[in-house]
Amino acid sequence: MAKRFAKLSSFEFPADRLLAVLTNPDFQVAREKNNGAVEARVVEVERSAAKLVYEVHTTEYAKGITGVDKTKTEKAVSRYEFDLPKQEGRWTYKGAHADKVVVWGQIKVGAAGKASTMDADFNVEVKIPLVGGKVEAVVIAETEKTWPSYENLIREFAGK
DSSP states (O other): OOEEEEEEEEESSOHHHHHHHHTOHHHHHHHHHHTTOSEEEEEEEEEOSSEEEEEEEEEEEEEETTEEEEEEEEEEEEEEEEETTTTEEEEEEEOTTTTTEEEEEEEEEEEETTEEEEEEEEEEEEOOTTTHHHHHHHHHHHHHHHHHHHHHHHHHHHTO
């Protein structure tokens, strides 16, 4: 069974600026590098007034049951699909172990007067008998631990 991390974050700037940060390719590259990616690039797939679809292609250090192996790298792709008028998006992550590890989530931006909120969730399911639940717990704990730096990066980009 999948594990989930959900967080409602508040920001001191308007919702349209928050959405602009979250859909900024430079922010996505910085976020990935902040999370340990060796390389990251954004490929826009579709853009209209109502929809934005892009992929973040990364090279990451190899990950396994025992943790991170910095002697090897793996490719991964995260796909984001934003409904711009609703200010919400869904994303999926596919790494080297996509047959056993499924990662997905969603982001909803909201207005709070002159400020904004981001309601985000992160889900992970590891389909490995006996240890899958333990690996999921480690991934969720790491996500929770790094969340403040993610929020700080959002604030940094909003100030640019």
